[in-house]
Amino acid sequence: MTDIFGLLKGKPEDSDYEKKGVIVQGITGSYGSIHAKQMIAYGTNVVAGVTPGKGGQKFEETVPIYNSMQEAVDATNAKISILFVPAKFFLAAAKDALNSGIKLLVAIPEHVPIRDTMEALDLAKQKGAVIIGPNTPGIMIPELIKIGIMPPMPFKAGKIAVLSKSGTLLYEISDALTNAGFGQSITIGIGGDPVNGTRLIDAFEMVKDISDLEGLVIVGEIGGDSEEMLAQKIIDLGFNKPTVAYIAGRAAPKEKRMGHAGAIVMGTYGSAESKVSMFNKANIPVAKRPAEVPVLLAGKMEK
Amino acid sequence: MQLLEFQAKELFREYGISLLDSISSTNIEEGKKHAKQLGYPFVIKIQVPVGGRGKAGGIQKCQNDDEFDIKYPQVMDLEIKGEKARAILLEKMADIKKELYLSIFLNRSKRCYTIIASAEGGVEIESVKTQIIKEIGLGDVSDEVAKEVAKEMGLEGITAEGVVDTLKKLSKLTIEKEAELVEINPLAIMQDDRVMALDGKFVTDDNANFRHDELQKYQERTEIEEQAEKSGFSLVELDGDIAVVGNGAGLVMSTLDMLSDNGGKPACFLDVGGGATTESVYEALTLISKLDRVKGILVNLYGGIVKTTVVAEAFLKAYENNLIDIPVFSRLKGTESEKAKEMLQGSRTNIFDSVEEAINAAVMGTKK
Numbered sequence: 001m002t003d004i005f006g007l008l009k010g011k012p013e014d015s016d017y018e019k020k021g022v023i024v025q026g027i028t029g030s031y032g033s034i035h036a037k038q039m040i041a042y043g044t045n046v047v048a049g050v051t052p053g054k055g056g057q058k059f060e061e062t063v064p065i066y067n068s069m070q071e072a073v074d075a076t077n078a079k080i081s082i083l084f085v086p087a088k089f090f091l092a093a094a095k096d097a098l099n100s101g102i103k104l105l106v107a108i109p110e111h112v113p114i115r116d117t118m119e120a121l122d123l124a125k126q127k128g129a130v131i132i133g134p135n136t137p138g139i140m141i142p143e144l145i146k147i148g149i150m151p152p153m154p155f156k157a158g159k160i161a162v163l164s165k166s167g168t169l170l171y172e173i174s175d176a177l178t179n180a181g182f183g184q185s186i187t188i189g190i191g192g193d194p195v196n197g198t199r200l201i202d203a204f205e206m207v208k209d210i211s212d213l214e215g216l217v218i219v220g221e222i223g224g225d226s227e228e229m230l231a232q233k234i235i236d237l238g239f240n241k242p243t244v245a246y247i248a249g250r251a252a253p254k255e256k257r258m259g260h261a262g263a264i265v266m267g268t269y270g271s272a273e274s275k276v277s278m279f280n281k282a283n284i285p286v287a288k289r290p291a292e293v294p295v296l297l298a299g300k301m302e303k
Numbered sequence: 304m305q306l307l308e309f310q311a312k313e314l315f316r317e318y319g320i321s322l323l324d325s326i327s328s329t330n331i332e333e334g335k336k337h338a339k340q341l342g343y344p345f346v347i348k349i350q351v352p353v354g355g356r357g358k359a360g361g362i363q364k365c366q367n368d369d370e371f372d373i374k375y376p377q378v379m380d381l382e383i384k385g386e387k388a389r390a391i392l393l394e395k396m397a398d399i400k401k402e403l404y405l406s407i408f409l410n411r412s413k414r415c416y417t418i419i420a421s422a423e424g425g426v427e428i429e430s431v432k433t434q435i436i437k438e439i440g441l442g443d444v445s446d447e448v449a450k451e452v453a454k455e456m457g458l459e460g461i462t463a464e465g466v467v468d469t470l471k472k473l474s475k476l477t478i479e480k481e482a483e484l485v486e487i488n489p490l491a492i493m494q495d496d497r498v499m500a501l502d503g504k505f506v507t508d509d510n511a512n513f514r515h516d517e518l519q520k521y522q523e524r525t526e527i528e529e530q531a532e533k534s535g536f537s538l539v540e541l542d543g544d545i546a547v548v549g550n551g552a553g554l555v556m557s558t559l560d561m562l563s564d565n566g567g568k569p570a571c572f573l574d575v576g577g578g579a580t581t582e583s584v585y586e587a588l589t590l591i592s593k594l595d596r597v598k599g600i601l602v603n604l605y606g607g608i609v610k611t612t613v614v615a616e617a618f619l620k621a622y623e624n625n626l627i628d629i630p631v632f633s634r635l636k637g638t639e640s641e642k643a644k645e646m647l648q649g650s651r652t653n654i655f656d657s658v659e660e661a662i663n664a665a666v667m668g669t670k671k
Contacts, residue, residue, distance in 0.1 A: 087510065088513060111510045112510060113481060113508055113510045113511035113514070114409060114481070114483070114508045114510065114511070115441070115481050115508070115511065118414060118415070118441055119441070121414060122441075151606075164553075165553065166551060166552060166553020166554065166556075167551050167553065168549070168550055168551025168553055168554035168605045169551065169553035169554055169557060170553075171605050172554060172557075172605050172636075175636075192552055192553070193510075194409065194411045194483065194508075195409070195411055195414050199412065199414075201412075219553070221552075221553055221556060222556070223411075224411040224412060225411070225412050226411070226412055229412050246557075248553045248554075248556040248557040248560065249556040249559075249560065250560045250563070251556075251559045251560045251562070251563035251564075251569070252539075252556055252559065252572070253539070253541065255305070255352070255353060256539050257509070257537075257539075258537075258539060258552055258555075258556050258572055259537040259539075259551075259552025259553075259555060259556070259572065259574040260552040260553070261508075261509065261510055262411070263552055263556065266484075267354075267427070267429060268429065288560075288561075288564065289557075289561055289658075289659070290557060291657070291658075291659070
């Protein structure tokens with residue numbers, strides 16, 4: 001099982017406790033550079049960037065740039081990388097990272113072919129590494145570390161874990177939670193692709209044993225059956241922390257891809273009804289609107 | 304993308320999967336020529352990207368010219384689950400002993416390809432109890448696995464050989480074309496015990512399109528969808544009268560749900576992508592202006608780092624250039640929203656603090 005907090009924060013005796021180094025792949029690209037700056041501003045310890053051909057330069061006059069992941073890892077000993085390269089180059093960049101010893105790879109690009117994701121996952125399994133994404137907003141421990149593209153405003157440190165397939169809904173719902181006084185201990189973007197490096201069920205495994213966890217929010221959407229699997233897992237484990245879900249796409253037509261590559265209902269596979277009914281079985285209320293999530297969560301906590 | 308039956312069969316033929324003779328056409332004159340070539344009797348099959356064609360009358364037997372003249376236009380004019388005929392396939396009639404089911408599909412939660420096979424074919428696979436399921440990693444099917452599947456289906460002799468051969472070809476097709484689903488339902492056992500694919504379903508991974516120029520001829524898009532793709536947007540046309548625009552697929556789906564809950568009918572799903580700029584919002588309004596049925600536009604943007612004034616500018620520009628003359632109901636979450644409201648005062652754009660308010664106003668404001 002992945003010790004996600006160990007990866008993100010380290011142990012109190014580590015010299016770099018809560019300051020774990022992060023490498024940004026594609027740091028000089030337009031997207032990569034904007035978000036590298038934002039991550040640094042948030043307090044994330046960005047120790048290196050990688051852009052082939054730009055080795056030796058510095059990003060924002062402080063962060064060294066390397067030509068390859070191996071060089072960057074050798075120089076910094078970082079175990080975390082965030083990847084901003086275009087989808088076509090995802091597989092090569094992911095292999096570069098995993099073969100260089102990266103243990104947590106956050107893959108931002110959208111439109112990565114499924115086959116490439118599956119190949120990268122095979123390699124990650126061999127190397128004992130975790131991939132989050134592709135097509136994810138990233139992962140964050142609010143007010144401590146942000147490895148992703150999320151705006152900082154919606155998030156506040158606290159004791160609720162939020163797992164989401166969608167980026168903007170993660171912001172929207174975290175915002176509503178924060179406004180209602182529910183800060184977040186961790187938020188994990190799963191991504192909107194058909195195949196996810198970290199599935200909802202894997203993300204749940206990462207957060208379920210947080211000692212002071214006070215609640216769990218699951219933000220799902222139509223497509224696939226990862227919500228159903230998670231609901232079943234919650235039933236099997238008898239997980240009893242207050243849990244609330246939200247599912248987007250109830251009104252979406254069948255057999256149409258709704259923006260995300262993974263958001264498609266085929267027959268009954270992937271339908272909102274199927275997900276809602278499994279959550280109901282697991283005694284998890286499903287909000288009708290994002291704004292309803294904190295209300296239902298508060299209700300669950302009173303019981 | 305999802306291929307039509309005749310397109311899937313083109314690929315099947317290329318990969319050597321056994322098929323009956325068939326020809327596709329898009330009008331009755333063309334069809335008549337094909338009828339002569341093919342010879343009666345044959346089956347007239349509507350080509351639509353949805354299932355349930357048989358029940359809807361989209362598959363008709365045809366014995367002679369007189370029947371052809373009546374049935375061809377009948378099938379052509381059908382609308383199945385809102386889908387009009389893209390083409391008509393004429394296919395020779397088959398004398399079959401039994402129907403089987405065979406598919407390879409991407410199992411999303413297991414993150415591997417999976418064979419599903421059954422000795423019961425010709426019905427929806429969800430309703431079949433005796434499914435044979437084999438996980439096959441990245442899609443490669445060994446002789447051993449293929450033989451096992453045939454055996455578990457209770458097949459012998461040349462029928463078993465045929466299933467093994469078909470399965471291996473499906474595997475090759477899945478890997479080489481990067482399919483999410485390849486399905487033959489039914490795979491028929493003929494009187495001579497050989498097998499033949501009577502239907503075909505094929506769904507590819509759109510994100511791998513850049514590696515498959517050869518599949519681009521099957522891409523079916525409306526002009527507006529094509530423009531949306533060029534701008535990096537996702538657009539799905541729907542049949543209501545309120546256009547729904549937002550940033551992020553999840554947020555737009557969520558807006559669609561809430562609009563429907565409140566009695567509104569969405570005209571489209573338009574996701575302009577993570578960020579929002581004056582240009583991208585203006586571009587989105589340009590696309591919507593081309594949809595005739597739209598009476599109002601509902602905008603739901605979670606800005607985050609986006610300045611709402613930037614978005615307000617796009618609305619003002621769109622009215623100024625007479626791009627749109629319908630009301631906009633907008634919820635803009637982000638910085639400088641007070642200033643944005645000021646900018647839009649007196650225009651036909653109404654800004655709301657919550658999406659619920661924007662939706663209510665949109666439903667009321669577009670009612671006639």
